[in-house]
Amino acid sequence: MAATETHQAIETVFRIEQARLIAGLARMVRDVGLAEELAQDALVIALSEWPQTGVPKNPGAWLMAAAKRRAIDGFRRNRMLARKHAEIGRDLEDERDTGIEDIEAAMDDDVGDERLSLIFTACHPVLSTEARAALTLRLIGGLTTDEIARAFLSNEATIAQRIVRAKKTLGNAGLTFEVPRGKEREQRLASVLEVIYLIFNEGYSATAGEDLIRPAVCAEAQRLGRILAALAPDEPEVFGLLALMEIQASRLPARTAPDGAPMPLTEQNRARWDQLLIRRGLAALERAEALGGANGPYALQAALAACHARARKAEDTDWKRIAALYDSLSAVMPSPVVDLNRAVAYSMAFGPEAGLKLVDEIAQAAALRNYAPLPAAKGDFLFRAGRLAEARVQFERAAEFSRNERERAFLLGRAAACGGGPHCGTPAGQT
């Protein structure tokens, strides 16, 4: 095998094994940063040895053994240092002894949930959401710092620093590297799901012509979701999030027009929706519901996405069901944006008057004061109710608030249509 080919094979093996490797090492040395360094050391050894010996039969075990030898060498070195510095005293020496015993015990101890523990650690609430996302992509996704920087429209130095700081914070936090249980598990899991969905949305918000790594992180988030589903098969919200991502990703091929303009959900060419992902999403949603999680925030959002996915044509959409799902969602995840979407659903299910009634209730919310979609939705309801002059005012107000040129042009177009002849409007929609 040519040298470059071997190098590529080694790097691929490493990418596949990395998360398991770091997870096992982190449990052993109780430090994510050190674990990653040891894994990198093992990669360096592999890159120097495998071109001569060939890739071993069980490369994962080989890398783990190499990294563990490094860890034990490190502990021994530290113990020698400790001996030299007599002032540090006997206590520390005893500690180091148990350290080595721990490592040897851990080497024989095959713990299945190490990777789950690593995911929980990378998404630990002591870290900022951005730091959690970067660390998760680095440690579990195996993305390079450069790839993460490109995905988040940032630069490599910033991301590298963010990762270093995050590892330091985790190192100082005195973590146990156990999979959390009980009440704590619920909170920690919410933090994990939030990070995976943030990564997904980062990719989902990429527009045509951007660096291809951006849409690729959507696939990465889906993969993280699937891994998590395999590791935590009894958590309904894990399946809720997975369902939501699979169904939303099914629309990726349809959500932009050939000129790059975003296509509203109701106007997308549904033939382009990826039916394989829809089927997978619906299956994951079924699983979430079977586990008793139908009312989880992610499961509800997935159920909403599923209503659209099931409708072959926009006219077939079950808006009554969508309205009912928004009732539930606004109860478990109250937010003005959810309420606005609920108003849109009501207008589609029960007519524009129903939408107007709800939108007037939420217009008081301070959070939506300069939020263009609010007057845009109200304008649409008024337009459909035949109150054209009032609709025009709302569309113009929405255009004023809009920070996006394309959206502003669209809204001004709708305002103009209020003055002219009859025109079929479209509801403010998701893409």
Place this chain on the structure above:
Amino acid sequence: MRVMVLVKATKDSEAGIMPSTELLEAMGKYNEELVNAGILLAGEGLHPSVKGKRVAFDGPSRTVIDGPFAETRELVAGFWLWQVKDMAEAVEWVKRCPNPMLGPSEIEIRPVFDMADFGDALTPEVAELHDRNREKAARR
């Protein structure tokens, strides 16, 4: 990227020799690894070609040919659909598969086409036709 991973037939698979318990177990473990890694999207095993049929095309003529078919090594005995980062990752995962057959065998990896891969040959009109067809197929 998506790849289709094709398990090629052998004399044994074509003869309808079923896999042993050991192989079924090893395959089960391997499939579990694929699921745990988040790459497995779909997969099925196929009956031997003796149960299959072919339709041969030549201009307007259509001839139905009953199985079994020759060229055993070119026949497909099973497939997976995977989501991987690149071909190198697909190759590495295939290397980890237990030999799916009793004797020597082959597994083939083929990247799945994206609509964008067809380039200019796929005019907007033809693309729309394909879209319509896929929509109908999805109605099942």
